Amino acid sequence: MATLLRSAVLNPEGYRTVRPAGDGGNGKSHSFSSLAPRLDSIEGKTVYLIDTGFGGSGKFLDQLQAWFAERMPSVKTVRRRKTGNIFRDDTKDLWVEVKERGQAAILGVVG
Amino acid sequence: MPHLRFTFVQSPVWGKTKEQLQRDVIEGTDPITGKPVMHEIVDELTKPLSPEDSISRTIPQSAGPESFGPDHAENLQRLFMEKRMTDYLPIVLPTAERVEAMLKGTSRKPEEVVGKMSPTPGVYENWSYTVRQVAVNAVMAGAEPRYFPVILAIASIGKESISSSDNSFAEAVVINGPIRDEIGLNYHIGALGPFSHANATIGRTYTLLSLNGGNCGKVGETYMGVMGNPMNYANIVIAENERESPWEPFSVRHGFKSGENVVSIFEGWGVLSAKNSKHAVWAKEMHFAQELKNISNDQDQLFGLLAVLSPAVASYMKSEGYDSVEKLTDFLYQSQDESTPHFRSKAQINVLVTGSSNNLYWDYGGMRYVKSVSIDEWL
Numbered sequence: 359m360a361t362l363l364r365s366a367v368l369n370p371e372g373y374r375t376v377r378p379a380g381d382g383g384n385g386k387s388h389s390f391s392s393l394a395p396r397l398d399s400i401e402g403k404t405v406y407l408i409d410t411g412f413g414g415s416g417k418f419l420d421q422l423q424a425w426f427a428e429r430m431p432s433v434k435t436v437r438r439r440k441t442g443n444i445f446r447d448d449t450k451d452l453w454v455e456v457k458e459r460g461q462a463a464i465l466g467v468v469g
Numbered sequence: 470m471p472h473l474r475f476t477f478v479q480s481p482v483w484g485k486t487k488e489q490l491q492r493d494v495i496e497g498t499d500p501i502t503g504k505p506v507m508h509e510i511v512d513e514l515t516k517p518l519s520p521e522d523s524i525s526r527t528i529p530q531s532a533g534p535e536s537f538g539p540d541h542a543e544n545l546q547r548l549f550m551e552k553r554m555t556d557y558l559p560i561v562l563p564t565a566e567r568v569e570a571m572l573k574g575t576s577r578k579p580e581e582v583v584g585k586m587s588p589t590p591g592v593y594e595n596w597s598y599t600v601r602q603v604a605v606n607a608v609m610a611g612a613e614p615r616y617f618p619v620i621l622a623i624a625s626i627g628k629e630s631i632s633s634s635d636n637s638f639a640e641a642v643v644i645n646g647p648i649r650d651e652i653g654l655n656y657h658i659g660a661l662g663p664f665s666h667a668n669a670t671i672g673r674t675y676t677l678l679s680l681n682g683g684n685c686g687k688v689g690e691t692y693m694g695v696m697g698n699p700m701n702y703a704n705i706v707i708a709e710n711e712r713e714s715p716w717e718p719f720s721v722r723h724g725f726k727s728g729e730n731v732v733s734i735f736e737g738w739g740v741l742s743a744k745n746s747k748h749a750v751w752a753k754e755m756h757f758a759q760e761l762k763n764i765s766n767d768q769d770q771l772f773g774l775l776a777v778l779s780p781a782v783a784s785y786m787k788s789e790g791y792d793s794v795e796k797l798t799d800f801l802y803q804s805q806d807e808s809t810p811h812f813r814s815k816a817q818i819n820v821l822v823t824g825s826s827n828n829l830y831w832d833y834g835g836m837r838y839v840k841s842v843s844i845d846e847w848l
Contacts, residue, residue, distance in 0.1 A: 366536035367545055367562045370554055370605040372586075372598035372682035393472060393522045397515050405514070414483030421490040425507060445591030462514045468482040469635065 403461040404434045408452070411444045415466040422464070436460065472522045474513040477501045536565075549609075554681050556673065556702055560609040571604040574617030575847055579604070583624045586683030588633035588691035598624065598682035603674075606681055610673035613666070615652050619644060620674050621847035622732045624682070626840050630675045631685040631701050632736075637694035639739035641705035641775070641836055642675060643821060645720035646730030648844055654708035658825040661705060661740070661777070661832070672703035700739045707823050713780035714822035715787040716794045723841050730844035735819070737772035737836030744830060757785045761833070762801050765818065766811045768835050773817025774801070775836035781826035794820050 397403060405426070407419045419437060426433045436459075442448035456463050478494045485493065499509055538545055545562055549555050561567065572579055579601040587593040603624045607617060623642055630640040644654060655665035663669050679685040686692045686701075711718045720731035748763035765774040778786070791797040802815045812818060819838050824830075 366538040367564055368536050368568055368601075368605045369533055370563060370602060370609060370677065370681040371533060372596040372602050372684075390526055392525045393474070393518055396517055400511060400514055414481065414485075417485070417487075417490060418478070418482050418494065421487060421495050422510075424491070425495050429507070430511075443591070445589060464510065464514075468478060469480055 397461055400433055400462060401430065402432045404436060404459060406436050406438060406456045406460040406463040408456075408463055408465045409437065409439045410465060410467050411440055412467050412469055414468040418468045419464075419466040422466070440465075472519070476506055476509045476513065478506055553687055554677075555609070556676055556680070558702075560677075561611050563605040563608040567608045568601065568604050571608050571612070571614050571617055572601065574614030575600065575621055577621065577847065583621055584627040586627045586629050586679065586685070588629055588631070588683065588685045588687075590629075593633065593684060593691060596682060596684050598678070602682055603678060606677040607670075607674045610670045610677050611666075612670040612674050613652075616667055616671050616674075618730075618844050618847040619648065619652070619671055619732060620678075622842050622844040623671070623675050623734070624678055625842055625847070626732075626734050628734045628736065628839050629683050629685050630679040630704055631692060633685070633691050633693055635693040635695045636738075637696045637698040638736055639698045639700035639705060639836075640675070641707055641735040641737075641740070642672065643719055643733040643735065643841075644706070644708045644731070644844075645711065645718045645725070645733075646844065647728060648730040649708045649711075654706075656708040656710040656823045658827070660710070660823040660825070661707065663703070668706040668708065669703055672706040675704050676701060698739060705735075705740060707777060707821055709821055710780050710823045713784075713826065715780075715784050715792070716820075716822065719819075719821055720841060722794060725841065725843065731841050732844055733841040734839040735775055735836040736839055737775065738834055740775065740777055740832040740834035740836065742830060743833050746833075755785065755829075756789065757782055757829075758789050758791055758797060758800060761786075761797075762805075764833055765801050766805070768811075768833075770812060770817070772835040772837040773812055774819070775834050775838075776818075776820045777824075777832040777834075778820065778822050779824040779826060779829070779831050780822055782829055782831045783820075783822045784826075785829070 407423055409416045409419050423435045423437060426435050438452055440448065441452050477499045479497050479500055482490065482494060495506060498505055502509065537548055542562060546559060549560060550557060577600045579599065581600050582597050583600055583603055585595040585597040587595045600621065603621055607620050612620060628640065632638045649656060652667045653665060654667045684691055709718055719733060720729065721727050725731045743764060746764050748760050761776055768774050786797060791800065797820060798815050798818045801818050802810050802812060804810045
């Protein structure tokens with residue numbers, strides 16, 4: 359026989375938060391930035407291929423670079439390894455370099 | 470970044486040859502969209518942004534309603550399961566009365582934030598949780614209020630017990646101090662098994678909190694474990710057998726005072742019986758430390774070695790001359806010859822003592838030490 363509980367039961371979920379700055383980890387909103395503007399074409403442009411360090415990322419980008427060299431030789435590819443941990447602890451140098459010298463970037467994650 | 474542009478490729482990638490990568494991955498199709506991978510990558514770099522892509526904005530987030538019901542217990546059990554807020558076993562429904570009773574297990578305020586957690590730190594956003602929310606999960610797991618300080622200490626570390634990784638990781642919780650006896654944690658026969666209410670429900674709470682306080686275990690979204698791990702049900706709860714151990718407790722070796730209640734977390738693949746190893750054979754002249762060294766040299770370096778010894782085996786090792794864990798780990802760390810040591814540092818080798826002494830069995834696994842915190846601060 360079904361038992362009707364007299365009281366409600368409480369929701370066990372935590373707050374969806376973001377870590378950053380300012381809210382001490384307790385905020386209840388999530389901020390998003392606009393995506394970078396797109397290119398009309400990548401022909402003749404510099405594309406950074408960034409290895410996150412995750413398993414297979416480097417091998418994948420090797421082959422991606424080979425594909426550009428063969429199929430789109432006007433695209434200049436630059437290989438870089440993400441400076442921090444796979445998931446975090448980045449220094450900003452790499453991102454500054456990409457903004458200054460590149461027109462596009464592809465992050466290889468894979469696994 | 471809700472509109473971040475992704476191209477998915479056929480995984481796994483790391484085990485493929487160059488030829489396979491070119492043929493199956495680069496020249497292959499995105500398994501989600503079905504489009505050619507390279508066409509999609511170039512397209513994502515050149516396709517104009519949509520209005521949504523161009524807007525910087527803040528999206529309010531919420532944990533949903535504070536409560537569900539009132540409703541029939543059966544319906545609420547189903548609701549919690551459908552919302553993936555359980556381990557698919559029946560729960561104790563967290564009524565306000567039960568949660569209030571749980572909150573009496575600590576002097577901390579119900580709305581105090583205990584910690585934050587994510588399925589993989591840095592990849593997913595963090596969720597945070599209050600003392601009350603931890604209490605709700607503790608009620609669901611069937612825990613008693615007197616276990617609550619241990620549970621809060623675990624929660625304060627903020628280490629997810631169910632990682633999103635496709636590796637199917639497991640976590641271990643190590644408990645030291647007099648609270649082991651005060652709340653009835655088992656560290657004798659069957660110490661790692663389901664033979665104590667405290668061990669079982671503290672471990673289960675850690676899993677439920679990871680699901681509900683850390684957004685873990687949403688299959689296909691925040692969980693990708695290829696095989697899954699049966700140790701995720703209630704984790705590996707290890708109350709050290711301090712009385713029968715020939716060595717100092719793990720917590721004391723890590724800087725806590727003797728008599729202080731401490732919880733420590735390990736992460737890795739899990740543990741299994743050393744009898745499974747080709748090295749752990751019954752021999753006329755037993756040399757347990759050498760067996761352990763042989764086993765440790767077969768371990769992957771990623772997580773190092775966690776040895777969980779029964780008091781009898783630990784005592785044997787002491788009689789072999791290892792009157793401290795430090796001396797034992799020095800021996801384990803040294804290479805067999807003049808070559809580089811197998812592990813990167815001695816810190817990758819950890820030794821615990823629990824269980825009974827009715828036979829010479831022990832466990833081991835690739836698990837790394839994460840962190841220890843005081844339980845007493847959560848009383």
